[in-house]
Amino acid sequence: MTASLSLNGAVLAVQRDGADIDPRLSPRPYLHPVRTRGGTEVTEHLPADHLHHLGVGVAVPDVSGVSFWGGRTFVRDRGSVMLDNHGRQxxxxxxxxxxxxxxxxxxxxxxxxxELLRELRSTRALDLDARTWVLDLRVELANTSGRDLSxxxxxxxxxxxxxxxxLFWRAPLGARPPEVTGAGGLRGEEALHGSRAAWLALAGEDGSGAPWTLLFVQPGxxxxxxxxxxxxxxxxxxxxAWExxxxxxxxxxxxxGLRVAxxxxxxxxxxxxxxxxxALD
Structure with missing residues (x-):
């Protein structure tokens, strides 16, 4: 099952239910492709480097031992191993x-x-300007398992x-890695990885050299x-669960939530x- 997300008649994202995804990749709904107003694709799914990366969605590697991320699970003293622990959304x-x-x-x-969790997921396309639109994602998870989870x-x-x-966004590989900037003048992966910057941005190019930018903000x-x-x-x-x-x-x-220009x-x-x-409503 697929559904489209559009503004002013232009389809900007395709929402997929993920029912056809390999069970070892933790099947789940996701958005792909997501496009700029000019038609440049800014998501990737099932890439060779990480088959379990599925465009834009909600992926959690450990809910009380169940993987909703897909692929291998990191186990203390064993490293990354393939387990029979994959859930599905x-x-x-x-x-x-x-x-x-x-x-x-x-x-x-x-x-x-x-069932471990019941989710209500909101996906909205918001208008900003002639070359920018905003994807607004909101997630509410309820523990319906009848027991404590973590x-x-x-x-x-x-x-x-x-x-x-x-919430996770997999962007496409380009000829070179995207430039990374963030609030407070932070630049580069090392400076922003693990930070609580008010925003961060990826600036890359597609295969034809068309430039794109994704700017991420956490609302709420x-x-x-x-x-x-x-x-x-x-x-x-x-x-x-950073630490x-x-x-x-x-x-x-x-x-x-996650809001992305x-x-x-x-x-x-x-x-x-x-x-x-x-500031968008």
Whole structure:
């Protein structure tokens, strides 16, 4: 099943239910392709370097031992190993279906088919200017398992710097790695990876040399550390469990969001763009 997200009649993203994804990759809904207004693709899915990277979505490597990330799991004293621990996110129903907004209910189930989490996911396309639109993603997770859960990451399991998991954007590989900048004059992967910068931006090019920029902001008052990759592959996401496991008690809820300016070319003032993105309704 697919659905489109559009503004003024132009399709800017395709939403896929992920039902055809290999079970070892933790099947889940995702957006791909996402395009600039000029038609440049700024997402990747099933890349050879990480087959479990699926465009834009919600991917968590450890929910009380269940992987909703896909691929191998990092195990303390063993390293990355393939386990039979892959869950899946399944579409249940649409709460809202509009050209520029979709809200869906999802069920997160473990390998045994038992539900661990119920999710309400909002995906909106917001207008900004002639060469920029904004993708607004909101996630509300409810623990429906009947027991206490916790969210972890390879970092919490012993792999330093690998605190990934949550909303995640996989951008496409280009001829060279994208440039990375952030709030406060921060530049480069090393400076921004693990930071709580108010915003960060990737600036790359597609195969034909067309420039694109993705500027990421966390709305709603949360400021999770940024997981960032640029040199090996381009990927960005706020990290739910950067150094410590995140408890999610039985019946508890977790809310997070990510707002991304999708630009043709390079913004003249990234800080001003970040402020405009944050102010959108």
């Amino acid at each position: 399944e579409h249940l129903a649409w709460a809202v279906q509009k050209d520029a907004e979709r809200v869906e209910e999802l069920s997160w189930t473990g390998p045994d088919g038992a 969210i972890g990451s390879p970092a919490t399991n012993g792999r330093p710097g690998a605190g990934y998991g949550g 008052g949360h400021r999770d550390p940024w997981f960032l990759r640029a040199s090996d592959y381009p990927g960005v996401g706020p990290a739910l 410590e496991r995140l408890p999610l008690p039985g019946g508890g809820r977790l809310e997070r 999708v630009c043709d070319g390079r913004p003249a003032d990234p800080a001003a763009l970040a402020e405009a993105v944050g």
